[in-house]
Amino acid sequence: MKYVIYPVALALLAAVPFVASDYALGLLIGMVTYVTLASAWAMFSGPTHYVSLATVAFYGAGAYVVAMLNEVMAYPMILLITAGVGAAMALVVGLSTLRLAGVYFVIFSFGLAELIRQLITWYEINIYGTLGRYIFVDITARGIYWQMLALAAITIGLTAYINRSRLGLALRVIGDDEVVAAHSGIPLARMKLMAFVLSATILTLAGAIASPRWVYVEPAIVFNPTVSFLTVIMALFGGANRLWGPALGAIPLFLAFEYLSAHFPDVYPIFLGALFIGVVFLFPNGVLAGIEGLRRGKKEETA
Amino acid sequence: MSLLTIDKATKKFGGLTAVDGVSFSLEQGEILGLLGPNGSGKTTLINLISGALPMTSGDTRLNGVSLAGKRADQIAHAGVARTFQLVRILPSLSLMENVMITAVFGAKSHWGQAAKDTAMTALGRVGLADRATASAGSLTYIDQKRLELARALAAEPEVLLLDEWLAGLNPTELAQGIALIRELSQSGLTILMVEHIMEAVRALCPRVVVMNSGSLIADEATQSALNDPCVIAAYLGDSADA
Ligand SMILES: Nc1ncnc2c1ncn2[C@@H]1O[C@H](COP(=O)(O)OP(=O)(O)OP(=O)(O)O)[C@@H](O)[C@H]1O
Numbered sequence: 001m002k003y004v005i006y007p008v009a010l011a012l013l014a015a016v017p018f019v020a021s022d023y024a025l026g027l028l029i030g031m032v033t034y035v036t037l038a039s040a041w042a043m044f045s046g047p048t049h050y051v052s053l054a055t056v057a058f059y060g061a062g063a064y065v066v067a068m069l070n071e072v073m074a075y076p077m078i079l080l081i082t083a084g085v086g087a088a089m090a091l092v093v094g095l096s097t098l099r100l101a102g103v104y105f106v107i108f109s110f111g112l113a114e115l116i117r118q119l120i121t122w123y124e125i126n127i128y129g130t131l132g133r134y135i136f137v138d139i140t141a142r143g144i145y146w147q148m149l150a151l152a153a154i155t156i157g158l159t160a161y162i163n164r165s166r167l168g169l170a171l172r173v174i175g176d177d178e179v180v181a182a183h184s185g186i187p188l189a190r191m192k193l194m195a196f197v198l199s200a201t202i203l204t205l206a207g208a209i210a211s212p213r214w215v216y217v218e219p220a221i222v223f224n225p226t227v228s229f230l231t232v233i234m235a236l237f238g239g240a241n242r243l244w245g246p247a248l249g250a251i252p253l254f255l256a257f258e259y260l261s262a263h264f265p266d267v268y269p270i271f272l273g274a275l276f277i278g279v280v281f282l283f284p285n286g287v288l289a290g291i292e293g294l295r296r297g298k299k300e301e302t303a
Numbered sequence: 304m305s306l307l308t309i310d311k312a313t314k315k316f317g318g319l320t321a322v323d324g325v326s327f328s329l330e331q332g333e334i335l336g337l338l339g340p341n342g343s344g345k346t347t348l349i350n351l352i353s354g355a356l357p358m359t360s361g362d363t364r365l366n367g368v369s370l371a372g373k374r375a376d377q378i379a380h381a382g383v384a385r386t387f388q389l390v391r392i393l394p395s396l397s398l399m400e401n402v403m404i405t406a407v408f409g410a411k412s413h414w415g416q417a418a419k420d421t422a423m424t425a426l427g428r429v430g431l432a433d434r435a436t437a438s439a440g441s442l443t444y445i446d447q448k449r450l451e452l453a454r455a456l457a458a459e460p461e462v463l464l465l466d467e468w469l470a471g472l473n474p475t476e477l478a479q480g481i482a483l484i485r486e487l488s489q490s491g492l493t494i495l496m497v498e499h500i501m502e503a504v505r506a507l508c509p510r511v512v513v514m515n516s517g518s519l520i521a522d523e524a525t526q527s528a529l530n531d532p533c534v535i536a537a538y539l540g541d542s543a544d545a
């Protein structure tokens with residue numbers, strides 16, 4: 001059954017640009033981008049509970065690869081290089097940080113985005129000469145949408161595959177107890193690294209695919225920490241351990257954030273913070289699981 | 304050649320030598336008791352063998368192959384399985400998954416049906432087969448201990464390390480627990496068990512090694528060890544301190 005439903009749903013989603021307005025298409029691109037980011041984030045952080053705030057480090061790096069190469073290379077080649085850059089960055093970062101426990105990892109991952117922003121700023125000023133670049137890629141909004149939709153589908157498909165694989169089982173064991181994981185024969189470093197690299201490669205590609213929308217990029221614009229926070233909130237809101245959780249969290253929250261940031265720019269950050277705290281404390285397993293739990297609780301009461 | 308050889312195992316925590324040049328060995332199929340008063344270094348020694356902690360110096364050998372310096376997962380892969388003094392289960396996984404992981408990531412690298420079958424057999428041995436799909440978070444203490452033993456068994460190990468697996472059981476459960484370990488031993492499994500309950504040690508272990516303040520003070524037949532003046536002094540000294 002699902003072998004019919006998924007392709008049909010994907011085809012329908014791919015056809016939306018033919019009927020959508022430019023404004024709607026813009027919203028759609030943003031939405032699918034966050035579906036991809038939240039799902040890719042959850043690929044690693046969901047089962048392992050290593051909360052990464054490095055999303056924008058990879059996302060931004062992807063955009064910068066395009067900004068730096070768009071005048072010298074064909075677009076498909078740039079995407080390939082982007083994937084390589086993302087994987088290489090994740091490998092270096094992973095090797096040096098995945099031994100860190102809990103809050104240290106969170107802080108380091110947050111610092112990473114800042115570090116990369118500073119590095120690029122330094123490079124642009126001292127070596128390139130000016131801070132800021134233009135991205136001129138011959139690609140339409142529809143093209144961007146289709147690419148991001150494909151990346152989202154690949155991300156969710158890959159997550160489904162991982163969930164059923166040894167890697168998926170290993171990651172869930174690691175999330176519960178690393179000591180037990182190691183004593184059961186799970187090579188901790190290799191498993192965490194594999195998932196982290198896969199996740200980060202997708203995040204980096206997402207940045208590259210979304211980048212032509214910016215036209216003009218500057219480190220301060222691209223490496224905006226809000227992207228990292230939004231990704232975490234969305235994934236947790238929908239449930240980072242469920243295949244569709246991050247996607248289902250990303251869609252309503254993206255729309256809510258769009259609305260709020262357009263109409264109430266002053267209260268928007270407060271809302272963001274309140275939601276973050278609310279989700280973490282009230283629905284640690286995601287709002288979906290929380291609602292299910294409430295419903296089950298009610299049924300049991302009435303039964 | 305002995306199956307498992309501990310060779311001058313030493314562990315220092317800063318100024319404290321928790322395990323001090325301990326040597327002994329286990330033969331294939333043997334069940335050996337590891338005794339000693341509280342804080343004498345038994346758990347630390349188990350941690351050194353399983354790779355939970357790196358040794359300061361010394362070596363352990365399984366079938367003549369050195370395990371020193373290897374990671375816990377490599378040692379598990381080589382055929383060493385253990386339980387923990389403070390029971391460790393995976394609360395968000397089902398019983399089946401809790402047990403399956405050693406079958407999947409252990410020496411045999413089972414997957415799919417083979418892994419499930421191995422897990423079911425192990426769950427059956429400890430009497431949890433009928434609850435395979437339940438979540439491990441909902442288990443009582445004794446069932447958590449059973450689950451942990453099943454996880455160790457599903458690794459199909461060469462050596463099983465038990466760290467006070469029988470502690471905290473009521474008399475009925477204790478009798479069941481002793482019977483279960485005897486059954487495992489009779490099936491040919493080599494077992495090193497840390498135990499404070501003398502009744503269990505007498506019932507299960509023909510031979511014991513005794514530690515005190517990190518050093519080995521006895522390695523002999525259980526009956527003579529329990530009458531050994533220096534063993535008695537170690538235990539009495541311990542209770543006099545307490
Ligand atoms: N990770 C550690 N860091 C520092 N000291 C430790 C550590 N683990 C154990 N110790 C110390 O090493 C000594 C031996 O402890 P260990 O847990 O091995 O004793 P034990 O024989 O298992 O005792 P018990 O019968 O109470 O379980 C103790 O003094 C303990 O405080």
Ligand SMILES: [Mg+2]
Nearest residue numbers: 345346347388
């Ligand atoms: Mg102990």
